[in-house]
Amino acid sequence: MSTVAQALRPATTSLNAAQALSALDTPLDSLPVINLAELGDSTRHTPAHARLARIARDIGFFYLEGHGIAPEQIERLEAVARQFFALPPEVKQRIAIHHSRHFRGYTGVGGEITRLQPDLREQIDFGEELEPVAQAADTPAWWGLQGPNQWPAELPQLQSDILAWLDTTRDVAKRLLQAFLVALEQPATALNALVAPPHNNRLKIIHYPGQAQGQSDQGVGAHKDGGLLTLLLQDQVGGLQVQTPQGWLDVPPRKNAFVVNIGEMLELATNGYLRANVHRVLSPRSGVSRYSIAYFFSPSLHAQEVPLLDLPSHLAQQARGPESDPLNPLFSHIGTNALKGRVRSHLDVAEKFYPAQFALLDKTAKPSAY
Template sequence: MSTLASALRPAPALDALPVINLEELGDGEQHTPAHSRLARIAREIGFFYLEGHGIAPDQIARLEAAARQFFALPPAAKQQIAMAQTRHFRGYTGVGGEITRLQPDLREQIDFGEELPAVPPGPDTPQWWGLQGPNQWPTAQPELQADILLWLDTTRAVAQRLLKAFLIALEQPASALNQLVAPPHNNRLKIIHYPGQASGQSDQGVGPHKDGGLLTLLLQDQVGGLQVQTAQGWLDVPPRNNAFVINIGEMLELATNGYLRANVHRVRSPGAGISRYSIAYFFSPSLHAHEVPLLQLPPHLASQARGPESDPLNPLFSHIGTNALKGRVRSHLDVAQRFYPQQYAEHQAALASLDPAQTAAAQAYAY
C-alpha cells in the first residue's frame, strides 16, 4: 500500500491512550523507533500519557497540596487576586467565569504566566502585548509564589525536551523551533478546581475545545472526567499516577501543516459532593517570535499532512500575539470588556451574526 493510501486509512479504534516514556526518546538527535512511534501517536490521536519526565513525586505532591489549600480559602481571599482586575489575564476566576463553546465552564481556577514586566500600553503598541506582565499572588498563601515559579521552570524544561523529540521524530533539526520558544517566554499555568454538580444540571467542567499553544502538560488527580474526541466518540482519559497527559496545541498543528493533530477534548464535572483538581501547563510560542514558521517536512511525511483545521468561531492565525489575545478575549469576557473593548465588541458582533444552526454547531463542536 502506498504512503498516501496508508495516510488515508482511518486510525484504529482506541480503548485507552498510549503511554510514552520520555527517557526512551533520549537527549540526543538520532532518530529512533521510539521517535517514529511518537510521531504516529501524535498524528493519529494527538493525546498520550507521558512518563519518565524526571519531575520528583514530592514536587508534584507539594503543588497539588498547595492547589487544594488555595481553593479552600475564603471567597474574599481568592477574589483578592481576581483576574478581572488586570489586563494580563492572570489571577483567580470563579465558577462560571470562563466561557467555552458559548457556555460557562463549571470550574474555578487561577491563571499564572511567566513572571515578566508589563509592556506599557501606547498608541503604537499592539494590544496583544498586554498578555505579558506580572502575576497576582495571594497574600493569604505567600508560599504559593515559590511553588508556582519553580513549577514553571521545571515543566518548561520537560516541554522543551518533548518538543525536541517531536522535531527529531519529524526529521527536523532539533533546533528548528528554538526561536519560536526563546525567552522571554509566554507559557501559562492553570490550576483548576471542578466542584461536583448535582444530577440533571450542567456538567460542563470545560466544554469541547482545542488548546492554542504548542503542547499541554496536564496533571490530574484521581477523579476522572477528562475525555478526548476520537472518530468512534468520546474516550475517557483516566488518571495515571505522576504521569502527564500530553496533547498537541494548535500552534504545533499549524507549524506542521496539520501533520501533528490538535485534538478536541473536554472535562465532565464530577458528581455532587466530589471535587476534581488538575494542573495544566501550556507551552506556547514567545510573543517576540511574532509568526509561527511552517516546517519543511520530508515528502513522505508532508504527503500525510492534512492542513491545519480551524474552528469557525475561533479562526486560527499564524501571528502569535493576535491568535493568543483572541483566545483570551473569547474566554474571559469580563477582562475583555474592561481592558480590550475593541476586541470585545468584535467578538460580540461575531456572535450576534450567528444563526441558530451555527450557534448549535458551535456549542456541539464535533467532527
C-alpha cells in the same frame, strides 16, 4: 478584530472533524503511553520517535512518563493548589482575573466561557513572571498578555511553588518538543527561536466542584488548546475525555504521569501533520471535587510568527493542513492568536481592558446572557 488581525491570513485549510479523525483506523480503548527517557538525547531518530509522531498525528494525546520530575515536587504543588481553593471566597476575589489586563488571577465557577457556555470550574491563571510592556497608542493590543502575576498574600508559599513549577515543566516541554522535531526528521533546534525567552507559557490550577444530577456537567466544554503542547496533571477523580471517531474516550488518571496534547500552534507549524484534538472535562458527581494542573507551553510573543517546517516529502504527503474553525479562526501571528483566545474566554477582562476587541466579538462569541 484589531487591524493587526485583519491584515493576517487565517489558516487556509479547513477540515471537518470526521475527516480529521478518520486517520484512527483502530478504535482506542485507552491512551498510549510515551516514556520521555526512551526518546534519548534528541540527536538521532529511533523507533520510539516514529511511534511518537504516529501517535501525535493520529490522536494528538498520550500519557507521558519518564519526565524526571520528582514526585515530591508534584505532591507539593497539588497540596498548595488545594490550600488555595480552600481560602475564603473574599480572599480569592482579591486577586480576581478582572483586575489584570494580563489575564492572570482567579476566576470563579462559571466565569470562563467555552463554546458560549460557562465552565463549571474555579481556577487561577499564572504566566511567566515578567515586566509589562509599556502601552502607547501604537502598541499592539496583544502585548498586554505579558506581565506579572497576582499572588494571594494569605498563601505566600504558592508563589515559590508556582514559579518553580513553571521552570521545571518548561524544561520537560522543551525536551518533548525537541523529540517531536527529531521524530519529524528536523533538527532538534528547529523551533528554538519560537520558544526562546522572554517566555509566554501559562499555568492554570483548577478545581471542578461536583454537580447535582440533572444540572450542567460542563466542567470545561469541548475545545482545542491554542499553544504548542499542554502538560496536564490530574488527580484521581477523572473526567477528561478526548474525541475519537467512535465517540468520547475517557482519560483516567495515571499517577505522576502527564496527559500531553498537541496545541494548534504546533499543528500549524507542521501543516497539520501533528494534530490538535478536541477534548472536554465532565464535572464530577455531587459531593466530589476534581483538581488538575495544566501547563501550556506556548510560543514567545517576541517570535511574532509561527514558522512552517519543511517536512520531508514522505511526511509532507501525510500532512492534512491545519484545521480552522470559521467561528474561531486560526492565525499564524502569535500575539493575535493568543489574544483572540483570551478575549473569547474571559469576557470581563476583555470588556474592561480590550474594549476594541470586545466590541468586535460578534453574537456567536458572546453568551446571550452576557
